[in-house]
Amino acid sequence: MNTLLIIAGKEIRDGLRNRWVVATTLLMAALALTLAFLGSAPTGTVGVGPLEVTIVSLSSLTIFLLPLIALLLSFDAVVGEIDRGTMTLLLSYPVARWQVLLGKFLGHAAIIAFATTLGYGAAGVALAAGEGGIAAESWRAFAAMIGSSILLGAAFTAMGYLASTLVRDRGTAAGLAVGIWLGFVLLYDMGLLGLVVADQGRSVTADVLNWLLLANPADTYRLFNLTGFQNVSLFAGTAGLAAHVQLSPATLLAVLAAWVAAPLALASFIFSRRQI
Amino acid sequence: MTSSEPTITVSGVSKRYGARYAVREVDLALAPGECVAMVGHNGAGKSSLIKLMLGLTTPTEGAIRVLGEDPASRAASHVRERIGFLPENVAFHPSMTGRECLDFYARLKGVSRRGNGDLLERVGLEPEAARRRVGTYSKGMRQRLGLAQALLGGPKVLFLDEPTTGLDPALRQSFYEIIGTLRDAGATVLLCSHALTELEGQADRVVVMNRGRKVAEGSLATLRTLAQLPVRVRLTLTLPEADMAALAGLGGTPTRLAGGVVELVCANDDKVDVVRRVAQLAASLSDIEIVQPSLDDMYAHFLRQEAAE
DSSP: OHHHHHHHHHHHHHHHHTTHHHHHHHHHHHHHHHHHHHHHGGGGGTTOOHHHHHHHHHHHHHHHHHHHHHHHHHTTTTHHHHHHTHHHHHHTSSOOHHHHHHHHHHHHHHHHHHHHHHHHHHHHHHHHHHTOOOOHHHHHHHHHHHHHHHHHHHHHHHHHHHHHHHOSSHHHHHHHHHHHHIIIIIIHHHHHHHHHHHHTTSSOOHHHHHHHHHTSHHHHHHHHHHHSSHHHHHHHTOHHHHHHOOOOHHHHHHHHHHHHHHHHHHHHHHHHHOOO | OOTTSOSEEEEEEEEEETTEEEEEEEEEEEOTTOEEEEEOOTTSSHHHHHHHHHTSSOOSEEEEEETTBOTTSTTHHHHGGGEEEEOTTOOOOTTSBHHHHHHHHHHHHTOOGGGHHHHHHHTTOOHHHHTSBGGGOOHHHHHHHHHHHHTTTOOSEEEEESTTTTOOHHHHHHHHHHHHHHHHTTOEEEEEESOOGGGTTTOSEEEEEETTEEEEEEOHHHHHHHHTOOEEEEEEESSHHHHHHHHHTTSSOOEEETTTEEEEEEOGGGHHHHHHHHHHHOTTEEEEEEEOOOHHHHHHHHHHHHHHO
């Protein structure tokens, strides 16, 4: 346990030193604040709370941005250290390989959690100060959005680690990371849409579609945030969809957590067999 | 573990990457309190052998025991608390300061950080330098920091891969003093180098590696006998012209070097006899010097022998 914390702490300090933490926090705060103010401008007469609008727009943005940040942070984590020669030295110390991998992951996940909480939290604070009178239910949805965003970031960090342990060369790892982002964030939904249209509902039933959505952490995250809370889904235009989704928010969160654990376990397995 | 038992045993170890052998059928035993030098070209298998002993890679054939454990097994994690390692071209995280780096490694090894200041001073890293980021360090400073981390916790086994590259002569001297102290305290030291001349007088035993194989092994004296390389006798003559004819009778052709020096080549066993006769024959002899074959010469000899086989 102690070894994990030592390695995670080193990773966090590295993130602070090379200004990753500052840069991502500022970026996320700037985007969240922009969306909060732009989004809340026209809602005065619609009868929807400003926080709900922000949740919908922020979660849509998160799906694109956070996986990208997570992958950028993680693709170099293993292959880069092997390349620079710092891994050889680290592994000559009394540490197990899974401890190295998990410790580094915890450090990176902490950086993402910090940046997301602070960046998005700033938007929440700004809205509360500007509008006031936001319902507790809305705050719960907002907190759930931040929490699930961290989980989404952790899932893509774990996939970045997997990419980083699979290959022998930093360039390939970077390419793989870009591929993961394109695949899960952009192409998957397009493909799914094409499939549904072409199939005309013959074999791709609502059940099958649910499973297909769970097979992508980005879609799981979207389902959780847009259908998990009634006040949000009303505004997002997904209330109809929400009625059809039989998956409880707890299930969706568990699936997201599995998207963190599975790539990490696989990466750890491969790394333990790797000849450095 | 008694002191006579070897700390490291390597038996019949081969390591193959694809079709290429990095290490081939190597046997080796290192005892406590012994400083062994492993010499060879780049790519001779020295670093590959050290990686195997550290458990970073697993042997294709054969078995390795370090301090009683297989270094690639799970149980070896605690064995590594007693191992120090200085890799070739040591690298650190550039954004950390020298002191932070050493503290990080000390924590990983479960060693108190209180002695780190002294340790840095011992390897010649000034307190001012220790406060700077490693990214700004020169090669020599990184090497000193690398040595400091290898010495953390007074290791029982030390692997040093090209330890003196980038060190100035004064520091080299103090480096070998530190190694000597550790060895006298019962540590096993394995040094890899191709700076052969500086190993003379430092290593108890030399292992010559070539293309993954162990070509020769023994103390410097043993290797000298094995190689049977000729000894050179250098004579300084005040009147070389007059004495050259007399010396020609000694067998072997005397060669004239710069500054009135004449060189004779003879077998090691004959050198006493040659010197005795030279003293009688050469009237203008003013100085005499016997040049033993250096480690470089022997190394070249063993490689030639290997190539011929």
